[in-house]
Amino acid sequence: MGQTVSQKIIARAGGREEVVPDEVLWVDVDLAMIHDSGGPRRIWPMLTELGVGVFAPDRLVLVADHYVPAQNVGAAQILETTRAFAVEFGIERFHEAQGIAHTLMVEKAYLRPGMLYVGGDSHTCTGGVLGCLALGMGSTDLFGVVATGRTWLRVPHTIRVEIDGEVPAGVTAKDLILTIIGDRGMAGGLYRVLEFGGSAIAAMSVEERSVLTNMCVEIGAKTGIVPSDAVTVAYLEERGVEAEIGPASDADCDYLATWRYDASELEPVVARPHRHDDVVPAGEVDARVTRAYIGACTGAKYTDLAMAAEVLRGRSVAPGVLLQVAPASRAALAEALADGTVATLVEAGAHILSTGCGACPGIGSGVLGPGEVCISTTSRNARGRMGSLDSEVYLASAYSVAAAAITGKITDPRELIGVTA
Amino acid sequence: MTPIEGRVWKFGDDIDTDAIVPGKYLIYEASEIAGHIMEGIRPEFAGLVEPGDIIVGGENFGTGSSRDPAVKALQAAGIQAIVAKSFARIFFRNCINAGLAPIECAEAGKIEEGQQVRVDLAGGEVTVIDTGAVLEAVPLPDEIAGILEAGGLVEYLGREQR
Numbered sequence A: 001m002g003q004t005v006s007q008k009i010i011a012r013a014g015g016r017e018e019v020v021p022d023e024v025l026w027v028d029v030d031l032a033m034i035h036d037s038g039g040p041r042r043i044w045p046m047l048t049e050l051g052v053g054v055f056a057p058d059r060l061v062l063v064a065d066h067y068v069p070a071q072n073v074g075a076a077q078i079l080e081t082t083r084a085f086a087v088e089f090g091i092e093r094f095h096e097a098q099g100i101a102h103t104l105m106v107e108k109a110y111l112r113p114g115m116l117y118v119g120g121d122s123h124t125c126t127g128g129v130l131g132c133l134a135l136g137m138g139s140t141d142l143f144g145v146v147a148t149g150r151t152w153l154r155v156p157h158t159i160r161v162e163i164d165g166e167v168p169a170g171v172t173a174k175d176l177i178l179t180i181i182g183d184r185g186m187a188g189g190l191y192r193v194l195e196f197g198g199s200a201i202a203a204m205s206v207e208e209r210s211v212l213t214n215m216c217v218e219i220g221a222k223t224g225i226v227p228s229d230a231v232t233v234a235y236l237e238e239r240g241v242e243a244e245i246g247p248a249s250d251a252d253c254d255y256l257a258t259w260r261y262d263a264s265e266l267e268p269v270v271a272r273p274h275r276h277d278d279v280v281p282a283g284e285v286d287a288r289v290t291r292a293y294i295g296a297c298t299g300a301k302y303t304d305l306a307m308a309a310e311v312l313r314g315r316s317v318a319p320g321v322l323l324q325v326a327p328a329s330r331a332a333l334a335e336a337l338a339d340g341t342v343a344t345l346v347e348a349g350a351h352i353l354s355t356g357c358g359a360c361p362g363i364g365s366g367v368l369g370p371g372e373v374c375i376s377t378t379s380r381n382a383r384g385r386m387g388s389l390d391s392e393v394y395l396a397s398a399y400s401v402a403a404a405a406i407t408g409k410i411t412d413p414r415e416l417i418g419v420t421a
Numbered sequence B: 001m002t003p004i005e006g007r008v009w010k011f012g013d014d015i016d017t018d019a020i021v022p023g024k025y026l027i028y029e030a031s032e033i034a035g036h037i038m039e040g041i042r043p044e045f046a047g048l049v050e051p052g053d054i055i056v057g058g059e060n061f062g063t064g065s066s067r068d069p070a071v072k073a074l075q076a077a078g079i080q081a082i083v084a085k086s087f088a089r090i091f092f093r094n095c096i097n098a099g100l101a102p103i104e105c106a107e108a109g110k111i112e113e114g115q116q117v118r119v120d121l122a123g124g125e126v127t128v129i130d131t132g133a134v135l136e137a138v139p140l141p142d143e144i145a146g147i148l149e150a151g152g153l154v155e156y157l158g159r160e161q162r
């Protein structure tokens, strides 16, 4: 029996010829990421308790993104601890306020095809976009990895997600993954790896693909992976990294299931409050919004900012709506500044926030008050996620968020960019 | 492992870690968060829970954010085991690593709030003491049971080191 790409990566990291689904084994971790929220402040005391340091500082990336900029003294202390950790243990790849970790790991080409990568955050799965096995974990798990370079894994079953056909104009990867989550439910991929392929994926940019892998945790999956291809290699090479196509699944591997979608049938959708699997076409929702938020690792890359600008160009944000944009990285902001995207957003009335997690986890700038209704490019809308327990969040693409900012209500964005539905 | 006995608090499907510990409390330590546990879904819970109690959930318990404090604050509030039809995988790992027993039991729906249950991890069984019903649970693989038995990952690695 052939092996899936995920089995191959785990087998290699476990020093084995092959592995079978459901077995538990210890593996060597190639690269780990921790951030300010779940990282040093929680891991350092455990290292001290055990009397050990960082096993391999050159295999660790440290990012301060959740608490930047500090909103209060407690947050400032968390950031100080994060900096001190980088100095104490000689972590060279430490990035404060440069972007959201998952965006940086891809953008800086730290991840490579075939790697076994773990991160102290549930959206670590984003990294699977570069053909590595990217596994999200909690702080104590990451403490184990930081201390020993190893962790235990249960070998997952793989579901192949085959997307063919052409994605229509005005429709995005966000609409695709929300559609899949709506169909399968938020536990529809529990413990599985979702492996993406098909002609629509082959034609998709790394940025768009990364929205698919990003939201695999929202379907319960262990992770998502796009086995590396020419697009992956070109993306890495543009960033000065010598790359080649990495492992792929064998033709005779054993997928647990195959989910097929025809991309040409997709339309803009939103997930309604308070469940990200309550997904309906944007055009069918009748709801006013008070807030439009473009942010997070899910939806504030340069490509998302450009989509928003396409809708906002020459228009103004509706009265009673606050449009806020928190770019996912400094590079995304720089690119959007260079080509006038930011000017378009600002002219339309957008409030540009700091680069970082911001309001997405209800921690940083722009959190929601009671009674607010927000449409957001983020990935989660559980009650209270972005602030008050009495606020509501709709999840959507940057096109749809910008469209709602203009009309003041949830809107099919195709109406505003000259595309007929 | 010695069986665990306690009173049941029952929750539904897809209980999110944002509901267990809202993001605004993440700035604090687990012991301080304990007083706000489950605020996003059952605000009165933190005032009612007592040491030794057991949570029973539905499918996909602990979905969402990877936040460790969701487990550690439940522990700090006195919860000694969580029985659920299924767990979100990161939450499951966080439980093991914190030394809080997570028990996968497809028949967890048969347990009612307020009942006393006995959880036998090694035997893979949950007994409802009130009715005598015995429900099948998924036994933990040895590799993982060892971490739980040690009391969590810090303790486990500490033991290995000696």
Ligand code: SF4
Pocket (backbone or CB within 6 Å): A066, A100, A101, A102, A121, A123, A295, A296, A297, A298, A356, A357, A360, A361, A378, A379
């Ligand atoms: S932006 Fe939101 S989803 Fe992404 S890492 Fe930050 S808190 Fe998590």
